Amino acid sequence: MELLYAPASPYSAKVRMAARYLDIGITDVRVDTNAEPATLIDNNPLGKIPVLLHEGGSVYDSVAIMHYLDRVSGGKLYPKKHAKRTEAEILEALCDGVTDCLLAIVYEKRFRPEEKVHQEWIDKQWRKVVKALDFLNDNLPKTGKKLNGGHFALAAMIGYLDLRFSGQWADGRKRLADWPEKFGKKFKQYTELKSAA
Numbered sequence: 001m002e003l004l005y006a007p008a009s010p011y012s013a014k015v016r017m018a019a020r021y022l023d024i025g026i027t028d029v030r031v032d033t034n035a036e037p038a039t040l041i042d043n044n045p046l047g048k049i050p051v052l053l054h055e056g057g058s059v060y061d062s063v064a065i066m067h068y069l070d071r072v073s074g075g076k077l078y079p080k081k082h083a084k085r086t087e088a089e090i091l092e093a094l095c096d097g098v099t100d101c102l103l104a105i106v107y108e109k110r111f112r113p114e115e116k117v118h119q120e121w122i123d124k125q126w127r128k129v130v131k132a133l134d135f136l137n138d139n140l141p142k143t144g145k146k147l148n149g150g151h152f153a154l155a156a157m158i159g160y161l162d163l164r165f166s167g168q169w170a171d172g173r174k175r176l177a178d179w180p181e182k183f184g185k186k187f188k189q190y191t192e193l194k195s196a197a
Contacts, residue, residue, distance in 0.1 A: 002053040003065075007030065008160075010102075010160035012050040014062050014149075015069070017189070017190065018077055026052070043060070044060040087141075090150070095156070105126065158176070
């Protein structure tokens with residue numbers, strides 16, 4: 001299997017970490033979404049990453065890929081008990097939602113002329129981020145014997161915050177800022193993947 005990804009993509013990071021954790025053999029293939037290469041467009045009409053290529057075709061959207069990896073691994077990525085699985089899926093949805101807001105802010109600033117940047121809209125996105133980060137700081141997920149999809153979404157979200165919003169989010173959120181260290185003890189390849197990005 002191959003994974004079409006970009007190093008700065010938090011959604012790619014989430015999937016790459018999960019695949020390593022599950023020891024699923026996936027070859028990472030770096031793509032430039034702006035160039036719209038055929039290998040990307042032919043396998044995801046939306047032209048977004050990540051895209052997982054396998055013998056039967058392609059799977060796109062990070063959540064769909066995570067659930068595919070869960071099935072391929074025999075159910076090792078999400079808890080078996082319904083209540084625990086729902087907790088993991090809600091954590092993943094929250095972290096992906098924060099990431100959506102962060103990317104919206106980055107794209108608004110990157111792709112619009114400065115005089116057309118809509119600051120009120122950026123502020124609205126940031127308020128959502130702040131509220132979610134405060135909630136996560138007060139309600140950190142347990143990291144027991146097994147990691148789950150929500151943990152990888154949280155690690156990817158924090159990684160993106162550190163990449164694009166360094167110095168703007170960690171103050172007053174020590175528990176959340178320190179969480180990657182705890183995560184790294186459960187997932188030894190975390191540091192390696194971070195440095196490779």
